[in-house]
Amino acid sequence: MEQGALAAAISPDLITVHPAERDRYSQDMSFVNPVRPASVVRPKTAADIQRIVKFANQTGTPLVPVSSGPPHFRGDTVPSVGGAVIVDVSGMKKILLVDRKRRVAMCEPGVTFAELIPEVEKVGLRLNMPLLPRSSKSVVGSLLEREPVIMPKYQWDISDPLACAEIFFGTGDEFRTGQAAGPGSIAEQWAVGAVQKAPYGPGTASLHRLIQGAQGTMGIVTWVSMRCEILPSLEEPFVIGSSQLDALLQMAYWLIRLRSVNECFILNNTNLAAIFAKERPPRFQSLKASLPTWTLFYAVAGYEYLPEERVSSHMKDITEIAQRLGLEAEKAVGEVSAHEILKAVQRPSSNPYWKLRPSGACQDTFYLTLREKLAVQIDAMNVLAEKAGYPASQMGVYIQPVVQGTSYHCEYNLFYDPQNRRELNRVKELSTLAVRELMAKGAFFSRPYGESKGMILNRDAATLSTLSKLKKIFDPNNVMNPGKVCF
Amino acid sequence: MALSKDIYSAFEDVVGPEYICNDPVIMPSYHGTEFAAIVLPKDTAEVQAIVKLCNKYKLPFRPVCTGWTGKFSKGTLYLDLRRMNRIIEINETNMYAVVEPYVISAQLQAELMKRGLHLNVKGAGSNCSAMLRGHGHLDQTTSGDDRNHLAIEWVTPAGDIVRSGSLGSSDEWFCGDGPGPSLRSILTSAVPPGVTPGVFTKAALKIYHWPGPSRFPVEGISPKYYLSEIPPNFMARYFSFPSVEKMWEAEIKIGESEIAFELMGFNVAMVAANITTSNEEEEQTFQRLSKEVQGPGFFIILAGNSAADFAYKKRVLEQIIGEAGGRSLASVEDPRTEGILLCQCIRISASIRETFRPGGAFSSIPVMGQRDLTIQWAIGAGQAKEPLIEKGLIVDDGGAFFGWGVEQGHLGKTEIFCKYDPQNPEAKKAVEDWHNAQSARAFQERYFALLAGPNEEIGRGLSNYHLWWNKIQQALDPNGVSAGAGALV
Amino acid sequence: MGLEQYKGDMEMCCRCSACKWIPMQRVSGYRYAHVCPSISKYNFHSYSGGGRLNIGAAMLKQGFNYTDRLLDIIYNCQMCGACGVSCNYAMDMEVLEPIQEFRIKCVEDGKTHPALDQVIAGLRKHGSEVPPTGKRGDWALGLHLKDATKEKVDVLYHAGCLISYDKNMQKLAKATVKILQKAGVEFGIAGDAETCSGGRAYQMGYQEDFLNQAQKNMALIKQSGAKTVVTGCADGYQAFKVLYDKFKLKGNLEVLHISEYIDRLTKEGRLKPQKKVDLLVTYHDPCRLGRLGEPWIPWAGKKVPGDRFVFDPPKTYRRGTHGVYQPPRDVLKSIPGVKLTEMTRIKEYAWCCGAGGGVDASNPDFAQWTARERIDEAESTGAEALVTTCCWCEKTFHQAIAETGSRLKVYDIVELVETAIT
Incomplete structure (x- = not known):
């Protein structure tokens, strides 16, 4: 990859090529094969992300999205191929919305549980948490990974508590899932009293479900909204x-x-x-x-x-x-x-x-x-x-x-x-x-990570084939975290 | 569009001569459409064989469950899934049931009630398929939309069998998602504006606890059914409020406090429809009830898991209603009426009396999502009905809308419809105009968008979802044989 | 007017499929939820009540196209009326009436079923729906009953074709006689002069033949001076009580089914079933005693212009609410030792025995298929015997039992009463 080309696409301040930095992303606590990325970029805005994805498509550069801070455990943020660019969005830390009445919050991928919890508690809300996530764990990352949550009563659907998401698909196109899709921009939606809560649609598809469990292979998420529960008295x-x-x-x-x-x-x-x-x-x-x-x-x-x-x-x-x-x-x-x-x-x-x-x-x-x-x-x-x-x-x-x-x-x-x-x-x-x-013995590995993923995915050729068709639509050049899941 | 003898006989080879027909005389009973033929497959293997033949002959097909409504193109092969009517499994331990498309909600519900369980019955009625995506009276405690599906067995438009989630990997129905990204992203079933191409041949549905009796003590002869007693720890009431805002306030508090088994934002016209057995009686009852209510309202069912739970819920309800200035409708407090409404709302899901009985047709704008937002829009849509009511073109329901909270108020549903005589062209035109104007207003004012068909402007306004969906359809259905459009309940 | 008068009703069908099922709140499980034998057997929507209306409405607009399939649809229907009951739980529209008119139109247009033509030929020749074996009144030989054609009677017992001629069914007439005599009822019979009520001819679509029979019967009744007719079969009951009234032929005649009459006699203390009959039974409501046995409601009017499908004067629909359901049950309860256990599909939403609408003649396999379903349902209750109040039901069930090898016994209610009083 031409380093200069990336620098031309986004602000050079956001790019790191320092070997030590690259090494930090080359392995984690899982047993996946270490691969050193070519560089690390730390976008600050959605526009930065879009530019990076477009650049990757033009140059065939693999992108590996990372939202949580270290240590990582599952190998999903370690590149599977050489020449990859780590897109570390952990610096995107805006909490965009907390709405008590509609029981919803919305934040960027860098926001951790420790950062979001006090904000929702201020208005009397709480998150349906995974069990004791590490302090550096991104809320968005957890939601996208379909991590189990500790209040099953409030998990109506396995996609919960994720509500809506904004994503740049592997094509570089922006998409908002569920109610957030529109009509209008998020600001226009807020103006009329709308929040980004209903997860399904628009239309027949419910694409938040495609983004979840994808380990960054479909695109890069710039924010998600999530349903919150009432803080008990x-x-x-x-x-x-x-x-x-x-x-x-x-x-x-x-x-x-x-x-x-x-x-x-x-x-x-x-x-x-x-x-x-x-x-x-x-x-x-x-x-x-x-x-x-x-x-x-x-x-x-x-x-x-x-x-x-x-x-x-x-x-x-x-x-x-x-x-x-x-x-x-x-x-x-x-x-x-x-x-x-x-x-x-x-x-x-x-x-x-x-x-x-x-x-x-x-x-x-x-x-x-x-x-x-x-x-x-x-x-x-x-x-x-x-x-x-x-x-x-x-x-x-x-x-x-x-x-x-x-x-x-x-x-x-x-x-x-x-x-x-x-x-x-x-x-x-x-x-x-x-x-x-x-x-x-009947275990269903719904979230396949690391070395065993092939063994898991090979059991269901029909699903694999359909997922591959979808992958080709949303990431036709296979720039998004190649080598992960089944792609 | 007649099928050639050879093609007809190919399909006949799959289902047998008894289960295929293309005689024009039967078509009026199939939505008045000239289908290429009607076929009645008995299982997944036959569905797959039919779909493969459709690909071979480039013949568009549509699968249909109970077939209440639908719009279809001439020349389509109609897969009437009537014979695929088995309950495959009721898994009480893991709270799901697996059904084929032609198991209706009333059947599954009756089996579940015997086991202390129940399901989300869609608003289309318990006479419709249990496996539909949709919303209904019980959404408050049984969720809705595409959120009740677990694993699905799906014959793709190309004729492949895909078994989503745990079904594909470990032959169990408990999960529809993964490995990795979820195919439930596209396997969302059959409501307007679009449907997942292909055929769902079996689906696992989440089921829920039922705190009531194994069967309702229904007495009487149709249509005057009543309950011999209100089941223990059950109560149904209708409350009206001084304003929409107060109603919404009470609705959200009820959701948050998790006390309602069902919360159905009926208007009194719908209450009147449900408790009466004829049009004339309904009109009179509506006039009477309209005078008894102070404003908009909702119907609520409380159901306790125990006497203590029930007592707690009643006390909370009383407090919330008091704070919002709500008033109970005396007519519904009559145990006979209360029992009728319990059955109408839980077992029947109400729909026919309140929609088709008056004039034979209704035109509806249903909106899923954020309840308070859609209520704001619906107020205007209701006002826009008033001139039509004055002209006698639509049934007088006071210009009302209705709706309810989903998942204890996390999400919601709002709907408004006009009931009219479809044989009256003036009424039909007026209702169409109302529908179009209110849909356009919803979009322009950024409330929501109705996706009744391919519409570039709406698609652009919704993250270009239509372009993505088109690509998905093309990828799944390279021969373009899985015909789109129309609802399938 | 014929079918045309029901154009609006047929157009009201919203294709909800309620007509295929028992009323939703009566659905108590996966099994026994269906109510229409025709759609249950033939599956294409066209065979359902709604499908029939859809076709009728379309053909009124586009003309009648009598294909083999259409006739198959038309004649594979027991005209049992269950579709109408389920529909009319929620809807205000006629269902069975237009289906009936469609069939009448077929007959008028010469689109008949050969097997039914044969039945009607026999009716025209012998005044019977079943081929005569001997004389019609032979069953009463030696019983010394009053001959209503020769002397005045208050109560006329109309045995019906099947009971009169079928050697296996004549026992029902004899039992009836014994019961009436035991209660001290003065009654007469028409003997060889009795003629078919015409009810089954009407179900088959032969309206003229039905009317012909009705006129004959009413003339005979007038001549006899009878104020009350007691029928032994449900078809005759519905014909005398409902259909004759529909065609304004009934006048003030009181029509009672034998089960109603026994119930009355028992409640008046004139009949005391005392002998114990140890039997666990389940009861099958015949369509034409049950849902279709409710009184005719004369009405004539016009649709009120506007948004609703309502009429001036208001129309009261026959929804099956006032059929004869309780009297036979009360009779069973009055018999010492008899225990009644109910099937899932009862009263207004009972499953047909299969014999109605001429199906027993036009498609015996379908009739038997339908009966087997009912036998299965009866067996599911654990009952030892299936009791009914119509000889046509009993005959059909006997055949089904013979085919399936079921150990279930089948009785007409008069057989049990007879045992209990002797």
């Missing part, structure tokens, strides 16, 4: 600990089916300890030892009207369900209180990132599945881990009911010491083996 968190995962899953099922609770997820003792142990061993080990194998966490909330009455009526119903299942809700498990969990999960992770605390590095394997398949899959993963020489007891497990209980995000967090080559190789090998084995 009263919250009562609970935990139920058990060695019987199935009982907890049944409990979670009813809590979500009856829409009794907001936050609702299950963690194993390793993960719960990883989140709350501020120091590495021995604190981590003693905390973990105090915890049951599995902990179901949920919170009941009250809003503007009669919050105490709402909470108490829900608690009464919940108690009946728990009794039926032989479970008992408590305010703490081991040394961790339900209140602590609630406060923690309503914010991004404190630093260092909780997944890095136990051993310094973490490899995640996650998929969607049915409730009744979880037990078999977790058993299989335990066996695989032990076989690979990774103690299953060290593995974190996070189970998140998603989309109002229609499926379950299951995530294995393999903590390891990145300096220990043997351990690293063991985890690498295990994570590849796990994908194959878990797929055979």
Whole structure:
């Protein structure tokens, strides 16, 4: 790539070719092959982005969009091919709209959870968060990656809480999805009282769904809007600990089916300890030892009207369900209180990132599945881990009911010491083996990252073929993050 | 447009002679269109074979479920999906149901109610396909539009079978998205202005908790059905408000406090239509109810998961209504009327009495999205109906519009229609003019755009969505056989 | 006027497909939700109530094009009226009337079905819808009943063609006689002079033949002095009560179905079913006793110009609301030991037995297909027996049971009452 040509396309101030900078983007904490980008650009405006995409089309330059700050974990921001330009939009930090009445917020891709949360809270709103994202995680990035959120009750559709998005497709054309598409500019829409909330359309297509899960292969997003929930006036968190995962899953099922609770997820003792142990061993080990194998966490909330009455009526119903299942809700498990969990999960992770605390590095394997398949899959993963020489007891497990209980995000967090080559190789090998084995047991890897993506995508040739047709329309020159997903 | 003997016999080979017909005498019952033929495939394999033949012979086709409405081009092959009518699965553990296109909502709902579950019944009525994309009375708690679909089995316009999401990868229906980007971006089913080309042969739908009885205690003989009792922890009321603003305020508070099972922004004309059994009775009831209400209003159903939950919801409702100056319509408090409305709204989704009964036709502008914004527009559209009412060209409904909150008020739906006699050319013309003028105003004033057909100006005003959609269609349907346009309920 | 008078009604059809289903709020599951045998069997929309109206409306405009397919559509319909009931839950429009007129027009235009022509030839020759075997009054030989053609009677029992001639059905007439005698009813029969009510001829579209029969019957009744006619079959009931009234022939004649009469006699204390009949039964509402048995409502008027499909004077639609549903059920309840369990499709939205509209003659396979569906539904209730109040239903069900090997028993209600009183 001609460096001068890029500089001619956009302001040279936005471009970095310094080797150290390029190296920062050449690898991440995943096991993908390191590839050094040719340069890094840091656009400030949508116009900058459009110019970059047009330039890429003219020159055949691969672009790799990045919205979150480091560390990255999934390999999606590491170029797959040489000569790529990293388009780092993490500096685009405008919060464009927070509207209490319409329960919507809108921000640029550089805005992190830590930055957006206080702004929405000011007007009495909250975000439906992923579980403890790292502090550098972009809100837009999380939404585009279809990360699971911790309040399944409010996730009506897997695309939630994303509402609308503005994108420059791989062609360089600007497009706004859903209600934001028009008529009129965003300013004109605001003038008439419109916000960018309804996700579907315009017309038959709902293209926000194409952008999500695409890992930047369709274009570069310049802002998104998202639905927000009401900030409760009263919250009562609970935990139920058990060695019987199935009982907890049944409990979670009813809590979500009856829409009794907001936050609702299950963690194993390793993960719960990883989140709350501020120091590495021995604190981590003693905390973990105090915890049951599995902990179901949920919170009941009250809003503007009669919050105490709402909470108490829900608690009464919940108690009946728990009794039926032989479970008992408590305010703490081991040394961790339900209140602590609630406060923690309503914010991004404190630093260092909780997944890095136990051993310094973490490899995640996650998929969607049915409730009744979880037990078999977790058993299989335990066996695989032990076989690979990774103690299953060290593995974190996070189970998140998603989309109002229609499926379950299951995530294995393999903590390891990145300096220990043997351990690293063991985890690498295990994570590849796990994908194959878990797929055979019904796991659906809806968000394929890294080395295993081929194995995942090859199972569904018909979908692959259709996606390829769409890719050719929106990024005909394959300049957008080539080599990712199936493109 | 007659099919040649050879081509006809090719399709006959697929479905058998019993399930294909091109006799002109049946065409009046198929939307009065001269179709090339009507075929009745029984399963996905037959659909695929038909679509492949359509590609071979460059013959446009359209799949149709119950076929309530639709506009079609002459010479199209009509795939009547009537025989594809199986409930494939009701997965209570993971809250979804899988159906073929000709399972109607009433059937699926009845099966779900037995299991303490229910679904979003589209506004077109429970007599229409359960797998449609659309909106309905129950949107407050069962979502709407394209948001209830999970995995879909789709015969593409080229005749390939695509099974989206988890279905394609792991043969399960729970997720329609991925691996990677979601095909639900284009698999959004069948409402105006466009439809996904090809044929949806099976779809998984989200289902929801039903706090009511396994079946309603319906008594009486048609059309005078009533409930022998209001089910425990259920209540239906109609509240009117001093102004639209107050109504909206109450509606949004109800959404936020998550107390309504259904919130349907009926106007009193629609209440009158639903609780009466003839046109004459409806007219009289409308006049009577109009005098009883103080302004615009909505119908609400509360349903508690328990007595405590129900009591809480009732108290919150009372407070919100009080703050907004709402007034309960006494007629609806009568348990007999209350029960009728419960059934009309939950089991029937109301539509026929309030739309077709008066004059035989209605012309509607439905808008999905942001409720407060579309209400602002609808006030003007309602006022524009008044001269037509005065001239006796459309049925007097007080110039009203209606609508409701979706997903506890996160999203919304507003709709306004004119009911008229389609045999009266003057009325037809006046209604068309009203429709066009109000659609144009919505676009010009930046409220929303109606996408009733290919329209360059509207397309340009909406991120050129039409150009992208055309490209998608061309990519999926290289032979141009999947005919567009028209609704398919 | 014929079909033309229903032009507006036919144009009102909005193609909602309600006519294919039982009323939506009565749908209680996936199974037994359909109500129209014709669309259920033949699938093309043209075979539904709405489809028939769409075709009728179009042909009024464009002319009548009698293809084989059209005649197949026309004659593969039991004229059971279920489509109209489901439609009229919500809509104000006639449904079965235009379908009936369409069929009458076919007959008038000579577009008949050969099997039905044969039935009508027999009717013209013998005054019977079924081929005669012996004399019509043979079933009453030795019973010493009053001959209404020779002496005045208050109550005339009209047995009907099938009961009179079919050896397997004559038991119903004999049971009826026993019941009426037990209750001390003074009644007579017309014996060999009895003639068909003409109801089935009307369903088949042969209006002239129907009227001919109606006139004969009313002349006989007038001569007999009968004030009340009691019918043994639902077709006869509907003919005497509804159709004769429609054509202004009925006058003040009281028409009772035997089940209504038994119910009345029981409630008056004149009949006391005392013998226990241990049987779990389900009850099949015959179309012409049930939804189509509701009284005729005379009306003449014009559409009011304007936005609504309303008339001056206002029109009251027959929506199936006032059919005969409860009396047979009350009779069953009055029999000690009989337990009634209901099917899904009952009363105004009952599924037809399959025999109506001449389908038993024109397309016996379709009639049997329809009956099998009902047998299946009856079996799903767990009942031991299917009770009906029409000999045509009973005959069709017996055939279906013989074919399927079902263990379900089929009775006419008079058979159970007879057992309970002897």
